[in-house]
Amino acid sequence: GAGVSQTPSNKVTEKGKYVELRCDPISGHTALYWYRQSLGQGPEFLIYFQGTGAADDSGLPNDRFFAVRPEGSVSTLKIQRTERGDSAVYLCASSLVGPDTEAFFGQGTRLTVV
Amino acid sequence: AQKITQTQPGMFVQEKEAVTLDCTYDTSDQSYGLFWYKQPSSGEMIFLIYQGSYDEQNATEGRYSLNFQKARKSANLVISASQLGDSAMYFCAMREGQRGNQFYFGTGTSLTVIP
Numbered sequence: 001g002a003g004v005s006q007t008p009s010n011k012v013t014e015k016g017k018y019v020e021l022r023c024d025p026i027s028g029h030t031a032l033y034w035y036r037q038s039l040g041q042g043p044e045f046l047i048y049f050q051g052t053g054a055a056d057d058s059g060l061p062n063d064r065f066f067a068v069r070p071e072g073s074v075s076t077l078k079i080q081r082t083e084r085g086d087s088a089v090y091l092c093a094s095s096l097v098g099p100d101t102e103a104f105f106g107q108g109t110r111l112t113v114v
Numbered sequence: 115a116q117k118i119t120q121t122q123p124g125m126f127v128q129e130k131e132a133v134t135l136d137c138t139y140d141t142s143d144q145s146y147g148l149f150w151y152k153q154p155s156s157g158e159m160i161f162l163i164y165q166g167s168y169d170e171q172n173a174t175e176g177r178y179s180l181n182f183q184k185a186r187k188s189a190n191l192v193i194s195a196s197q198l199g200d201s202a203m204y205f206c207a208m209r210e211g212q213r214g215n216q217f218y219f220g221t222g223t224s225l226t227v228i229p
Contacts, residue, residue: 041221045219048215048216056215089157091159099147099210100164105159107157108157
C-alpha cells in the first residue's frame, strides 16, 4: 500500500510480557517517528529515526523501551516487561526530510496490558 | 515549557459557521514549521495544513486557513463553513530546524459541529 502500515492493529498482552510493534513507512521516507497516545491526549514523542540511526530517542520513557530500524525502512518498537501503564495507542509516522514536510501517520497499534 | 499550547479542550460550532481553534507555540529557532492535524473518532491522523516560519502569507487549503501571527507566536486554525464531518480532535504541531526533527504536538481541541 501507499500509506504507513502498522501491525498488529491491536495487541493484548499480560503484564511482564515482551511485545514488538511493527511499522512499515512510506517508501522513500527517510524520517520515521514513534509516538504514544493515551486516551484524550495528544501524541507523545518517543523516538525519531533518520535513516537507520536514532536521531533523537529522548522520548523513550525508560530502558524497557527500545526501537530499531536496521535497514532504514521498517521499524520495530520493542517493550520489555510490559506494565499496565504502557497501555496506549502507539502511532508511527514517516516523512521526507525537511521542516516543511508533513508526517504521514499509520493507523496505530492499540496496546492493552492486562 | 510546553512547545505547543492549545487552550481550548472542547469547542462547539453551528453547521455552516466558521470556527477558530487556538494554538500558541514556543521556540527559539528561526526556522520552524507549524502543522494542523485532524483526528476523527476512527483514530487516524489526517494532515490539514502547513505554515512555514518564513512564509509571509497565511496558508490556506480549501476550507482551512491558518492565522499566523509570528510576533505573538500563534498559529490558529480557521475552519470556514463547518460541516458535520468536521467533528473531531484537532492537533497543532511544530517541527523545528532546517533539517527536520520530531513533531511536538499540543493536547488537542475537540470540535463538535452542531446541526
